[in-house]
Amino acid sequence: MKKQFTVAVVGATGLVGKTMLKVLFERRFPLLDLVLFATENGVTETPFGTKEVHELNQANIYRYPCDIALFATSGEVSIKFAQIFSTIGAIVIDNSSAWRLDDNVPLVIPEVNPSAAFMHSGIIANPNCTTVQILTAIAPIYRRFGISRMVVSTYQSVSGAGASALGDLENGTTSVFDVPIKNNVLPKIDVYQSNGYTGEEMKIVNETHKILSPAIKVNATCVRVPVSNCHGATVNFELIKEAGLNEIGECLAESPSVKLSDIPTPYDVTGHDEVYVGRLRRDESNPNTFCIWTVADNLRKGAATNAVQIAELFA
């Protein structure tokens, strides 16, 4: 197996793409070379110095070949270009929702289902930011006690909607959202599905079913809050086997990517790679049911860090 890899970051000038470059640098990913793709040719500052950015097109994909392509683009761009990277033998790790539910595409959280990554046919999908966050926290509990049902409410930051959305948060404008996000809370993320749920809500349902088990009942309400970075989520979960509060705490404390904290907030968690879990308590109203509050940096563990961790599985 190779010891060093040429990594392409596709969408290198967006919020997630930039964070991927930061995370590759911080984690000392074994890079042979770095190739940056975006909509237009140009140059960009990275932790590795000033780098050339190539227009994303078939000719450039062949001209600047890579071993691993980290995609931080829209689903449309991913559908158009991911398979071209496959034809040159690169592994695509895609952050969009385009491939996540494809039977031939593993959907991977390295702490949860690392072995799935090796079943790929060229493309590996990064789960949705909220799914990564919730399942990283919940999986150790699921493995030990089984989970029959989860009720989730999210408190999602504006960086998850991209750089222009952050401008809306700053200025009170509505370039990305229908109503202002500044000083407001928007209980709809992504478009409606036929069942009245939003795309974002169904991602949590469907991706939990694919990564952990289709037997888990999942209900989610996804809400955007006027915070620049880090998603929060409340999770009320019912276990299959009996458990004590201490045992749940142990499960969480033993998980290397989880940090137990009393009241983690976006302010404290931004810039960190772990999923923070707080407010652990028993739901006294229902048997064998517990509640947690989780916070994670959606640009990092929710996107860039998880993608780089998947790449590290091959390094």
Add this chain to the structure above:
Amino acid sequence: MKKQFTVAVVGATGLVGKTMLKVLFERRFPLLDLVLFATENGVTETPFGTKEVHELNQANIYRYPCDIALFATSGEVSIKFAQIFSTIGAIVIDNSSAWRLDDNVPLVIPEVNPSAAFMHSGIIANPNCTTVQILTAIAPIYRRFGISRMVVSTYQSVSGAGASALGDLENGTTSVFDVPIKNNVLPKIDVYQSNGYTGEEMKIVNETHKILSPAIKVNATCVRVPVSNCHGATVNFELIKEAGLNEIGECLAESPSVKLSDIPTPYDVTGHDEVYVGRLRRDESNPNTFCIWTVADNLRKGAATNAVQIAELFA
């Protein structure tokens, strides 16, 4: 029965007290006279013109007698002074949490349990802002189908923590909160109880039990979001009798204080007296379970409007 009432507003210079004055004015409450009390003597602008404010003390309570006293003070102040108003024959309608769980004090939402108000022994309690909002929405459904369980997550605005807290939101300071609320989300409101829940969370549990039924299983997580006014809440609720989505919608539509809307937000709802309900859908993962998103102006229906509506029951 009297046709006009002398009303005292106690805590008349705070956010809720000012809103009480606004609501008394807007709803043309049959006022004979208005008496304002606060910590210090002074004058204040009201919709009724410039008014004298009297220092809250026993002598002044006797000097400026009233028929109804609307309390918008801390629990400590309410405990100290509410019963003095009772001794002069006034009905106290108290917005603090001091008396809510007292067996001799009715806890009233006029749309939900108006008759309870007439069982008072001098003091009537206004429920917590989140309880008012959730139960105003849920009660019509409860009456028709029964509710066995609710899981609640709140998105509470900063005005609920008073005027200094609004300064913290504006300036990024921490005069009221331990960590900044500006650009942040705080998953702890009020102090911890021995069971790991906060006071705010247990208010929703205990007040739902007192107002609707102790048989309803209630679980809540209360979270402060960086929004100046209007609380949001997600409610996942399980019914006892089978119901269709349309029937739930009908229950809500028939309720005079509920406005059905697709995606109500604090931005739209601020200044309104109704409880807005949106995102109504079936929880497809669990039998006979539904989800809603509610928004209400916490200073109005969550506090001042509900208190004035209780007073109107006597008018």
